Amino acid sequence: MKVYDGSQTESAQQSQPERIKVGIAEYRVATDSAVLTTSGLGSCIGVGIYDEASGVAGLVHVMLPTAEDVEGGNRAKFADTGVAALVEALEAEGASRDGMRAKIAGGSDMLDFSENGPSIGSRNADQVRETLTAFDIPLLGEDVGGDHGRSLRLEADTGDFVVKSANTESTTL
Known part of the structure; x- marks a missing residue:
């Protein structure tokens, strides 16, 4: 019988990449081989930027445009x-701005306020795209x-950006 006491062998600990949580209105x-994670993306946008040459990656979880x-x-x-x-x-x-590449997820319309103009989610997505363009970072x-x-x-x-949605399978961008 296997007993799970919360400890791991040294080789198991070495094989697991560091997991870094990014909260709402935070960036890391x-x-x-670290893995940056965030959750709770409704109208918020998660912006992942990766520079392959330097091996540097970052993630920000934005709330408003x-x-x-x-x-x-x-x-x-x-x-x-x-x-x-x-x-x-x-x-x-x-990281070099010339080597940076971006991927984004979120921007949902969780509540319908369409009579008041564009939703926060779509405005967030538009602003992220506009800001990335201003920095010459391809999306x-x-x-x-x-x-x-x-x-x-x-x-x-690797720069892999894996999105898990409430209603679909995980997608790697």
Whole structure:
């Protein structure tokens, strides 16, 4: 009979990549074989940026489109300043903007407020795309829109961006 006591052998511990959780309105940068994860993406957007040459990857979980008229505060909360903060952090770890590639997920319309104009989810997605374009970072894949939540992981060693949706199988972008 096998007994599970929560401990792992040294070889099992070495084979598991470090898992780094990124909360709402947060960003993190990783190198080597770490895996960046976030969940709870409804209207929020998860932006993963990877530079293959340097092996540096980063993930930001943004809530709102722009930080206009906001003094100070949390840059990661907004699509425009969150992407900028992530790019700066990636560059500080040795990534080159020329080598950066992005993938995004989220931006759902969880609640229908269509009579009040575009949803927060679609405005978030539009702002992320606009900010990535301003930084000349190509957007290689996206899983946005719909009316369902998502969680995702970004594998720092490969740049694989795996999206798990509430109503579909996992998708790798």
